[in-house]
Amino acid sequence: MVSLSLSSHQLSSNQRFIPISIFNSHLRYFCSDPQEQPQNARPRSRNASKTAKTIANLINSKPFSNGLLSSLLSTISKTTVLRTLRLIKDPSKALRFFKWTQQKGFSHTPESYFIMLEILGRERNLNVARNFLFSIEKHSKGTVKLEDRFFNSLIRSYAEAGLFKESMKLFQTMKSIAVSPSVVTFNSLLSILLKRGRTNMAKEVYDEMLGTYGVSPDTCTYNVLIRGFCKNSMVDEGFRFFREMESFNCDADVVTYNTLVDGLCRAGKVRIARNLVNGMGKKCEGLNPNVVTYTTLIRGYCMKQEVEEALVVLEEMTSRGLKPNMITYNTLVKGLCEAHKLDKMKDVLERMKSDGGFSPDTFTFNTIIHLHCCAGNLDEALKVFESMKKFRIPADSASYSTLIRSLCQKGDYDMAEQLFDELFEKEILLSKFGSKPLAASYNPIFESLCEHGKTKKAERVIRQLMKRGTQDPQSYTTVIMGHCKEGAYESGYELLMWMLRRDFLPDIEIYDYLIDGFLQKDKPLLAKETLEKMLKSSYQPKTSTWHSVLAKLLEKGCAHESSCVIVMMLEKNVRQNINLSTESLQLLFGRGQHERAFEIINLLYKNGYYVKIEEVAQFLLKRGKLSEACKLLLFSLENHQNVDIDLCNATILNLCKINKVSEAFSLCHELVENGLHQKLTCLDDLIAALEEGGKREEAAFISKRLPRLDNLNGSMPNHSTKKFRPIKA
Structure with a gap:
């Protein structure tokens, strides 16, 4: 055996290290010749039938086609389908095989649907898996009902992909379609929440499990809760659930104790953990610590750099007839390395080979x-x-x-x-x-x-x-x-x-950079989408950001989107820009979105903002949108805004020319009610149009005002462009 002891020149001033030559010579003692190492060894499926293997090999080696398996159709049975699905490597091919058998008259069972769902979820084909789940009843023609295990499978798959929100949404969907969650469902959810550190949400789900659904927890439930709270540095809460187990007739098992021991060790309470281990047999007859229990204790002592105690635990473990495994040895190697006990590490490496027949593995090398x-x-x-x-x-x-x-x-x-x-x-x-x-x-x-x-x-x-x-x-x-x-x-x-x-x-910085970038690249729709995501993240964009996005949307002619931005600004109490608001209305009217335009102007005025109504009305007149111009001028009068008499004259005259005398009269009537009709030069034309249209009462109403208007015209200069009615404060 090559010694692992180090000479003084092999030590750094602050830290010792293992020269690679020494480690390699020691490694040769453990490792067999490289040529003897099996490559790409895969466990062979002993249970797969010959037919299933044949079908799977065909599918795995060739492009899938309907004719590929036609000669084997008569040999396909329920067992063959299940085994074949497990042997197909590509999930998309597995799904095609699943559908092909269905087309050939094979009636899939809940088990085959479940296996297919597991395959899709395991390979992260999550959108396909979700669509598959909600098509089960349709494709099975109602013979296979949605059940909790289908949802449990996809909930787990979402969680393994890091899609926490999707797991929770699926749980809500499950409840909304009256599929009752089981204890397995709740165990999965609790595990997901606690891994994300959502301890309060986990408590709510636990309460829902007991109160709303009356589902009784099992030992696995408590193991999940204890592990989750301990790993979130809430060991006391973990012990609370431990004590609660008896009230639900749940017996603590070795996993329960191992979880508590792990939590205590992580919290630095290794001696309490050891006492708990020593009391296991007294608490539950026949319950004894296992290799995991002692390995966890060893890790706890190593974390505190009390490696001598860790070695004592190792001896106690072997004296009980428990054989250390590779994890035990690697835990000790890591602890001894960190404590710079290289001589003792040499002893552990030798013991690995002599007592356990173990060779250094990836973890051992990673430690070094x-x-x-x-x-x-x-x-x-x-x-x-x-x-x-x-x-x-x-x-x-x-x-x-x-x-x-x-x-x-x-x-x-x-x-x-x-x-x-x-x-x-x-x-x-x-x-x-x-x-x-x-x-x-x-x-x-x-x-x-x-x-x-x-x-x-x-x-x-x-x-x-x-x-x-x-x-x-x-x-x-x-x-x-x-x-x-x-x-x-x-x-x-x-x-x-x-x-x-x-x-x-x-970070808010990400949103700012993306919005600015999209605006520079003339992609205001993406800038708007980013702004919306920014709001959902509870950030408030700067007013200048809002205005920049709105301006670029208007520049690109995005009528609906620009109006949506104005609505969002109003909802978030962001100051409006009168020029941008006016331009947005013109764009909406220009695109024929008249209702939306009037909806926006109403919202603006309701929130204390104004637009350049005369500018918009002039825009409408030029485009022959007389009804909209009339309605806009009426809106202005009703809201006590300035109106341009020349603009009113032009609107009334043009309405008369196209026989929309009722609208012309309504505008004139509003001007009369507001005392602004004296400077109208279109009254004779309006009267004539009303009489021609059979509206004699309306014509008479206007005629009564003509004499006074004529007198005024004779004694006063023409100020038809003068504006009346100042804006009310």
């Missing part, structure tokens, strides 16, 4: 890489990483993220980018092997790439992280801002949508 990186020994860390390839130990996300982050901290961005490219090309993040990726650990390389115009490269890794259901708000922010700086605003907006779907709150 992390130790070297923390000590600033980056070259040694890279050598350990290279040795993983030599001994065919697969690297995972943690292997890459630790090195990439350390390289960025050192300023070696070229090497960091090289590893980053390798991470993407090998699809390490998409592999379910190893630790789940931590999106935040890649922020340094994201920032570097975005600063150097390589945001697309950063985004493609972000998308891989999203597929694994892991994301970080800061990562989104970095990449979105990178797109904005490169002028790729639509790409930034697309990521913003992903961010919002995952219930993250974007």
Whole structure:
């Protein structure tokens, strides 16, 4: 055996590290010859029938077509369909096979619908999965009813994809169509909420479970609650649920205790956790700690750097006949590394081989890489990483993220980018092997790439992280801002949508950059959509932002959208711009949206704002929209606004010419009521038109005012352009 002890020149001043030559020599002791390592070993399905395998192989190897399986149609049975679905690799092909069997007369069962839903959800085809779910009753012609397990499957799939809101919406939909949630449904929801830190919402769902639906919790429910509250640093609340279990006749199992032990250890209360373990047998007869229990205790002591106690727990564990597993050994290796107990780590490595027959795995290597990186020994860390390839130990996300982050901290961005490219090309993040990726650990390389115009490269890794259901708000922010700086605003907006779907709150700066960018690119519709998302995020845009968006919408002739912006401004008490409001009305009238135009002007005046009515009326007259001009002038008079007598004259005369004398009279009548008719020069024409139209009473009404008007005309100069009725304060 090669010794792992280190000489003084192998120690840094503050931190010890393991030379790669020593680690490699030790590794050879554990690892078999690389040639003996099986490649791409996959567990073979022992239960799949020969027919199912034949069908699946055909579908997996060839493009799907209706004639592909015609010769095997007679051999298809319920069992064959179920097994074939599980063996098809491509979810889209699985769905085609599912539909093909249905077209050939096969009656799918609840089980086959459930399996198909699971396949779609597992592969993140979530929109397809949702449509499939709500088509079950239709496609089965009512023979298969929607039941809670279908919804449970998709709720879990949404959660695994990080779509928390979608899970909750589906739960609400489930209730609205009278599908009663089961204890499994509630267990899934509680797990989702607590993983997101929504402890108050979790309590509400728990109360709804007991009160509204009368669903009795089971041991799994309490395990979820205890784990969730403990991981949210609410250990006391976890114990409250632990004590509540007896009232629902739920027996605590070893998982319950392990969860409590984990919560206590995370809170630094390792001694209390140990006492709890010691009391397990006394509390429940036949209930004993297992390997997970002791491994959790060992981790707790290692976190406090009390490694001597951790080793005592290891001995206690083995004395009870429990055999440490790889996780136990890796936990100890990590703790001993962090406590710089390298001699003891050598003993643990030797014990791994002699007692357990274990070899160092990915986690072991990651621990050593992390130790070297923390000590600033980056070259040694890279050598350990290279040795993983030599001994065919697969690297995972943690292997890459630790090195990439350390390289960025050192300023070696070229090497960091090289590893980053390798991470993407090998699809390490998409592999379910190893630790789940931590999106935040890649922020340094994201920032570097975005600063150097390589945001697309950063985004493609972000998308891989999203597929694994892991994301970080800061990562989104970095990449979105990178797109904005490169002028790729639509790409930034697309990521913003992903961010919002995952219930993250974007920085206000993101919205400002995107809106400004879309306006610069002459894309006001996207600017408006971004502004709407900004409001939903509870941000209040600046008044200048509102006006800029509105101005660009008007410039591009977006009539309806510009009116929507005015309505939103009124709802948010944002100051209006009289010129923009006037232009918006002209655009609406010009597009024939007369009702909308009058709706907007009414809202504006109701909220204390005005428009240039005479300008709009003149616009309408020029375009022959006389009825609308008349209605607008009437609106102005009713609201005690100034009117231009020449404009009124022109409107009345033109209405008379097209035989709309009733409208002409209504405008004249309103002018009379307001005492503004004396300067009208169109009265003779109006009287003639009224008489010709058989409206003698209206003509008489106007005639009674003519003498006085004639007298005034003879004694006063013409001031037909003079405006009357000042605006009331």
